[in-house]
Amino acid sequence: MKDVAPDSTLTPRLAAASDDWAGLDSAQWLGAALDLVPDDVERPWAWLAPNGGPAVLGWGETARFEASGAGPVASAWRRFRDWARGHWNGADDPTAPGAQGPVALGSFPFDPSRNGFLVVPRVTLVRAAAGEPTRLIAPAGEPEPRSPGRTRQDAPRLEFTTAPGAERAWARAIDALRAVLADPERAEEKVVLARAVDARADRPLDQTGVLDWLARRFTGCWVYADDGLVGATPELLVDVHEGVFRCRILAGTRKPGWTRELLTDPKEQHEHALAVASVTAHLERAGLSEPRLRGPYLLELPNVTHLATDITARVGPGRSAADVADVLYPTAAICGTPRAEAFARIMAVEHLDRGRFSGPVGWMGADGSGQWGLALRCAQFSPGSRRARLFAGAGILPDSRAELEWDETDSKMAPMRRALAHG
Numbered sequence: 019m020k021d022v023a024p025d026s027t028l029t030p031r032l033a034a035a036s037d038d039w040a041g042l043d044s045a046q047w048l049g050a051a052l053d054l055v056p057d058d059v060e061r062p063w064a065w066l067a068p069n070g071g072p073a074v075l076g077w078g079e080t081a082r083f084e085a086s087g088a089g090p091v092a093s094a095w096r097r098f099r100d101w102a103r104g105h106w107n108g109a110d111d112p113t114a115p116g117a118q119g120p121v122a123l124g125s126f127p128f129d130p131s132r133n134g135f136l137v138v139p140r141v142t143l144v145r146a147a148a149g150e151p152t153r154l155i156a157p158a159g160e161p162e163p164r165s166p167g168r169t170r171q172d173a174p175r176l177e178f179t180t181a182p183g184a185e186r187a188w189a190r191a192i193d194a195l196r197a198v199l200a201d202p203e204r205a206e207e208k209v210v211l212a213r214a215v216d217a218r219a220d221r222p223l224d225q226t227g228v229l230d231w232l233a234r235r236f237t238g239c240w241v242y243a244d245d246g247l248v249g250a251t252p253e254l255l256v257d258v259h260e261g262v263f264r265c266r267i268l269a270g271t272r273k274p275g276w277t278r279e280l281l282t283d284p285k286e287q288h289e290h291a292l293a294v295a296s297v298t299a300h301l302e303r304a305g306l307s308e309p310r311l312r313g314p315y316l317l318e319l320p321n322v323t324h325l326a327t328d329i330t331a332r333v334g335p336g337r338s339a340a341d342v343a344d345v346l347y348p349t350a351a352i353c354g355t356p357r358a359e360a361f362a363r364i365m366a367v368e369h370l371d372r373g374r375f376s377g378p379v380g381w382m383g384a385d386g387s388g389q390w391g392l393a394l395r396c397a398q399f400s401p402g403s404r405r406a407r408l409f410a411g412a413g414i415l416p417d418s419r420a421e422l423e424w425d426e427t428d429s430k431m432a433p434m435r436r437a438l439a440h441g
């Protein structure tokens with residue numbers, strides 16, 4: 019039996035600002051909601067989908083469901099769903115399809131032997147879509163959150179460091195990978211290699227400022243914050259809503275200005291095709307039928323342009339977003355091809371603890387709907403938020419060049435470097 023705090027039953031109500039916020043776009047909604055985060059909250063919970071999609075902001079913690087090993091997202095979700103049945107004061111059964119019940123946010127490590135989690139915040143503001151009301155989900159009697167009247171701090175002084183010898187280690191790892199990838203006796207076709215940059219600030223960074231900045235500039239991305247992992251990812255692993263599945267697969271990257279090559283360069287095309295195949299190969303097992311593919315097309319972000327393919331499909335009965343995420347993860351966009359061999363190769367050559375970087379990050383409803391992105395373009399804040407680790411990776415193929423892949427990872431980290439200055 020889980021030990022349940024007396025106030026852990028959640029009651030939904032309309033947020034006081036609901037009418038005022040209905041017409042706001044996603045970034046405006048988040049900006050307004052962030053104004054209500056109490057001053058002593060260091061680690062807000064957030065999920066913001068583009069184009070007026072679901073928006074969630076929370077703080078505190080009412081319940082936490084951890085899981086590792088096989089099927090971790092669904093394992094945590096089932097426990098959340100069962101918990102929700104007994105801790106929901108709303109009118110409807112929160113687990114019925116389409117119910118607007120409690121929301122849990124979470125993220126899972128790249129290495130499935132390590133624990134990930136879903137957390138039900140103590141206080142959650144949630145808007146299902148632009149134009150819809152904003153609900154406040156909180157223990158009964160929780161006072162309406164009010165703006166703490168935050169005083170903007172001076173910009174932090176930031177220092178960024180890369181581990182000594184990191185660039186040489188990167189080149190060596192890519193040489194080793196290229197030898198493996200070119201060897202016809204080996205199965206590996208693509209392996210994604212990642213690296214980190216560390217930031218140190220002269221005062222604690224404010225994650226709400228980082229979120230606000232990301233949401234305003236990366237309007238096509240999914241913005242998230244989960245226990246100190248904060249980012250804006252352009253890659254959607256799973257969206258399950260009313261029986262429809264959606265995802266966005268990325269692979270193949272250029273800086274703005276060099277993007278035409280993406281559509282013609284055989285290396286980029288092949289890299290992208292492998293990422294798409296790593297998803298389509300598992301659709302049936304994930305209970306998804308009648309897939310429709312759109313792509314590859316150019317997805318232009320302020321810092322980089324990607325080759326992108328969107329897939330929609332019909333979701334089989336009884337399949338939650340968590341079930342689908344577990345089957346589709348890890349895709350070749352962040353791991354490689356074939357999956358198991360690429361994962362083992364990453365463990366052998368990367369020499370980096372990815373933590374939750376490149377893992378699934380998102381939210382679940384107790385009814386099984388939810389959205390999961392890949393935790394890219396992010397920083398992991400240290401306890402106290404004076405330090406943050408930035409991560410980025412790149413797909414390596416036999417003809418990859420170490421210096422170009424290094425530059426690519428620099429470009430992928432550039433937004434987070436700027437975002438931290440607003441923390």
Ligand SMILES: C=C(O[C@@H]1C=C(C(=O)O)C=C[C@H]1O)C(=O)O
Binds near residue numbers: 271324351
């Ligand atoms: C691994 C990252 O990005 C992934 C790798 C890409 C590539 O190699 O071209 C492109 C988009 C993402 O799927 C990252 O942002 O860190």
